[in-house]
Amino acid sequence: MGGRRTPAQVLLLSAVGVVCLSTLVSTMVVLNTTSGPDSPENSQPSPSSGYQETCQAANLRDASHRVSAAVDTLAVELSCKGRKNGSLSEDKSMELEQNLRKIVDLTLKVFFDLSANESGFNVLDIFGILDSLSLGNHSDPGFLRLWFSLKMAPLLPHVDESFLISLSRQNFTCSAFKELVGAMNEELETSERMKRKLIYTSFIKAYLSRKNLPDPGCTKQVNQSEEWIQRFVGNFFVYASLEDLKEINPNFKAEDVFGKLSPDQKAELILDPNSGALRNETIVREVFKSLNMSHDDKQLRQFFLAFTRINMQKNITLITNPAVRGTILNLTLTALAPGFKDFEPEDFTLWFQVNLATVTASLHPGSLVVIPSNISCTSFAAILTGLRKPLESLPLHRSHDVRSAIASFKETFPRCTVAESLMCKQTLVDEDLICAAVNRSQLDQTLSIGNSSEAMCNVTVIAHACSSATHLTPNNLVKS
Structure with missing residues (x-):
């Protein structure tokens, strides 16, 4: 347990310490309001009381949520000081962002290790990934990049169709949406195919297909098909059908991006x-x-x-x-x-x-x-x-x-x-080819009028084959 601690470990321990202290105070308040100083519970300690009573799934989820919320608060402060008033250098801002990301990564690891035997929870809700979007401006690409780095990227392996559809319904500007697509490109470079296809279908395609946006399909500021794909679809392009892309962007031409086609x-x-x-x-x-x-x-x-x-x-x-x-x-x-x-x-x-x-x-x-x-x-x-x-x-x-x-x-x-x-x-x-030169109706009429052996023998075999053959009976065939 000795040795020097990294800044990330210090931050994580501090956050966990605050959360644990808050949980302990809450527990003490509950105990004091339910048990007096002379109650049997206080006079005779029970082997089953004390520390074991706090080993509940709700406590773990609540503590993890509080750490995540603390990171949200720190992220807003970082965004304010690093980008708005410029009191932090770019290098320092990046260092703090990386430290906050480590806190989230470590908290996730602790959460999954301690909840290995638990079920029935949604980790995206516990860590408040969508709730944290309300803390900033959707039209600010810088805020969205920070939000993705600290909240969505660590939880990307756990996103599902429902979450991605909800994300596609957010009122991002095209520049902010472009920032998200670019961040996903980098984060999912080696991710499994199904996850990438799900993100294209349930988020990228869903967002670009919306008709209630100021710039549906994000096509107004882009003239070339290749530039449009690079900005707003990225490496997820291979999961799109050409028909989808033409519906989203009527000016899209597959020939212009031939080298990128799957x-x-x-x-x-x-x-x-x-x-x-x-x-x-x-x-x-x-x-x-x-x-x-x-x-x-x-x-x-x-x-x-x-x-x-x-x-x-x-x-x-x-x-x-x-x-x-x-x-x-x-x-x-x-x-x-x-x-x-x-x-x-x-x-x-x-x-x-x-x-x-x-x-x-x-x-x-x-x-x-x-x-x-x-x-x-x-x-x-x-x-x-x-x-x-x-x-x-x-x-x-x-x-x-x-x-x-x-x-x-x-x-x-x-x-x-x-x-x-x-x-x-x-x-x-090919019956049509063989009978093309035979007038079937005239032939049938001739044979029906003169149904004699002489009449039938004056007609070729091909003509007979092309006729309805109703005139051919066992009797007149014998006579012929």
């Missing part, structure tokens, strides 16, 4: 009909070039998770622009090629039946040369199922390359292909 946002950019990317092969190439800059396919996989999700949400089954579709398919297969040797059947299923489903219509015989020749027949079957999917929607005249790719793929893996003589052959046809 893989999810790049997928959103490509599939946004207003971006023009679905008609611009150059934009698509830039996206995939940026995705493939890493040494693994992590970003590519993340991109396709979002790409597939958005396609399903928008009910997109085919990328209609052939150049864009072919670019996505070819660049993806090229990027995946080095890893195909380690793919399991479920990996081929994911890529050829799910991720690439909207672009496999651009397959041609040369597309699949990147597939290793030693894959299992289960993997072969997974790929083949994906290759056949476009045939369900492509017109016959546009499916030639896909059919050629399938034929070439089968020839490459004869060990996995069942002989056609042992299979029931199924040929997919």
Whole structure:
């Protein structure tokens, strides 16, 4: 217990001493008002009386709250002397701020150590994090920076959605809000992803989306998208959807911050009909070039998770622009090629039946040369199922390359292909294409009038196939 004490320890001990003295006086007053000098309790000390009676959760919470309130008072004094009348130098103000922060950190540690077996409390309420906001001016960035440093930063691991929504409803100015976002950027640099996403959704997005502010979205003083993101969204930008950002700031352009876009946002950019990317092969190439800059396919996989999700949400089954579709398919297969040797059947299923489903219509015989020749027949079957999917929607005249790719793929893996003589052959046809030149109504009328063997034999097989075939009966077929 000996040795010199640091200023922070002295401050903490002083604060705790004041709180303990206040609690002791309160306890003595209660005891004196409930027990006289001649009462049995005073004449016969009980083993269970005295110190043990103060071991209550309420005492711990009350003491912690008082220390926190004392720090609030000292912080207001620091703000006054350090910034308003300038009686403290900047270095001295910073030193005192750091000491006050240590008091809060140490008090939190003591509180959690002593309340390890307690439950049913809200540490944010006990330390009065929102109450302390009322002690200063919301429009003062300096006050908010100090408040964040002393109150919110130490408790940041414990904030929840309810608290962040309440914080977003405070009447901050845009400059004060910018100060908070910047402070959160620094404090949460290495924080877990879910906490950062929660702060974006429940605080940053919630605040910027408010319509009852003097400057909704904080857009009046900023012209460039990149500057707006840097000031008011910061590193939380990666958790925003491009749609959200455009709703908040109608002048926002994703192209202006392309280098900051996450893989999810790049997928959103490509599939946004207003971006023009679905008609611009150059934009698509830039996206995939940026995705493939890493040494693994992590970003590519993340991109396709979002790409597939958005396609399903928008009910997109085919990328209609052939150049864009072919670019996505070819660049993806090229990027995946080095890893195909380690793919399991479920990996081929994911890529050829799910991720690439909207672009496999651009397959041609040369597309699949990147597939290793030693894959299992289960993997072969997974790929083949994906290759056949476009045939369900492509017109016959546009499916030639896909059919050629399938034929070439089968020839490459004869060990996995069942002989056609042992299979029931199924040929997919496009009825509209075949019957386009046949006048069905005139044909049906002709056959209904002259329902004779001669009339039926003068009609081609294709014409019969395109008719309603109501004239064909077992009787006249035998006669024919």
